[in-house]
Amino acid sequence: MWTVIIAIVTLLVGAVGGFFVGVYYLRKQLEKMQSDPEMLQKMAKQMGYNMNKQQMQKAQQMMKGGRPGGGRR
Numbered sequence: 628m629w630t631v632i633i634a635i636v637t638l639l640v641g642a643v644g645g646f647f648v649g650v651y652y653l654r655k656q657l658e659k660m661q662s663d664p665e666m667l668q669k670m671a672k673q674m675g676y677n678m679n680k681q682q683m684q685k686a687q688q689m690m691k692g693g694r695p696g697g698g699r700r
């Protein structure tokens with residue numbers, strides 16, 4: 628009985644811990660891409676997109692939280 632309970636609790640703790648580690652890792656990778664346009668270009672090519680300079684600037688601006696058009700509303 629206790630073996631089953633411990634196994635379920637361990638599975639849940641591992642899943643939750645893995646999720647938070649994954650989120651942390653993904654955020655760090657996105658922060659690196661903001662400052663490294665080559666890394667962003669590489670990721671875009673892996674997804675099948677070929678981005679020019681203007682598109683790269685828009686993508687970097689969007690990742691930083693700014694508006695792509697640069698205008699104010």
